[in-house]
Amino acid sequence: MDAMRKQLDANRNADVEEVSRNYYDRDVCRLFLAGLCPHDLFQLTEMDLGPCSKFHSLQLRKDYEEAKSKGSESFDRELEDVIERLIVECDRKIQRALKRLADEDAKAAIAISVSQVTLTDEILQLSKEIKQKMKEADEFDFEGKSDDKIKTLEVVEELRSKRADMQATLLLDAFNKDRASLSLPASVPQIRPVPPPAPPNARTQEMINEKLKKAEELGGQGMVDEAQKALEEAEALKRTDQNLRLCDICGAFLSVYDNDRRLADHFGGKLHLEYMLIREKLKELQVNAYTLSASEVLGSE
Template sequence: MALRETYTPRGEQRKLVENLLGKGASLKGDSIDVSILDPPRMCKSFIVGKCPYDMLDNTKENMGKCPKWHIEKHKLIYETAKESGIKMPRQNYELDYMNDLQHFVGDCDQRVRIAEERLDYSEADKQLLNDLARTVENLEKTISITSEELNVVQEEKRDMQRSIELNEELQKFILEKETVSERYSATLERLNTVGQQKLQVCEVCGAYMSKVDNDRRLADHFLGKIHIAYAAMRNTLAELREKHSI
């Protein structure tokens, strides 16, 4: 009866190397060519840590497949070279990884600022509502006057050209009133919704949260894949900035 092979971390690494590079292959510090990792098309985030594209996969913020290469063999080469003390460009590519994280976190911070500005409606939106209501009122008066003049011209049948012009103006005013009315309704609905829900913006992922949510709904948010992804990106970015004094 054959003895079952004993599990060891070194044995598992050997199996992984053989699966990726072929049976009998090995990675030794003095035989590793790290130049294979340097091409710009190589995803440094993937080989150093976690690629943000992968972290946001299957979420509402899914941006599709990363445009750079994700190759397991290269990740293994990187990890083995690092363990062997082999220095690679740009602080073992950690500066490239940091740049990728800064891009994603920076975009998220911008969304947070925009979302917070949308919640700050107190004076600006009140003024907007007043302006829209006043515009609708003026358009209603204009429509009434134009309609009356059109009726007079049509009844007297004295000026067909003027009748056509008045009808075109009337339709234009009616369309403009409908557009402004729709904008007024949408603005009012948004203000009512925001006021009722007492929304706030999550500073980690940029999502809207209700201040009156129960503990379960808050837990669902904080355990959501998007929130966890951005929290991890921010933590890793902070660690890299501290490590490299940036």
């Protein structure tokens, strides 16, 4: 939170220093003005794009929003194009991984839709609350109320943690059913009891946990390349167990033997949260574009 406070102060200092700048200047980031610069996403992950070369200003975003509300400006289409490319790249990664798993073992290609399994009314309500709190945080940001923004973001983290735990429980239940179905040979009637499947090799699981812990530590130290290497090593170890699933939101590998804590870490992880964010933002932009187009058609009649 101290680091967040310093960043907020830096943003406001930049606003003070750049009072002569206009939101439509070429060196101002239009994507940031539209609500989401991809360079602010995926920091310290394999998708880290590094710092944005253009200027980010909260005051200029406010100026842009005022102009947009009057119908004189909109950078939504530019942002939509960028987000679509990120999502298409992620979806292609998921399809390649599914095909690779299918080539190795047909059972491993079974894909549980993480988004569908974890899409309950309670989860949706939490997501709505998180979105509202993020809007409040942005308002505090515009007003220069650092402490209020930080307190609001702390609430956001609590809500995200609660949502991650609930999603983990839902997915774990689905995995338990999945494991039960995988343990039944096709020739055996469903009513016949069978012993539960053996868990992955204990030593392999221990090595996977060590790699994941190392990746988290390296990421926290800003050592992105080293952290990515450790993650890749963990994923390689995971692939020794064929009972894998893919998250259809971020493309990460999950095992049907993952426990609730491991699944909660996944749902609360930065990569998953950022892909959730851009997928939700894309839907929002598409709905807004459709609404605007429909209103223009009605207005012309």
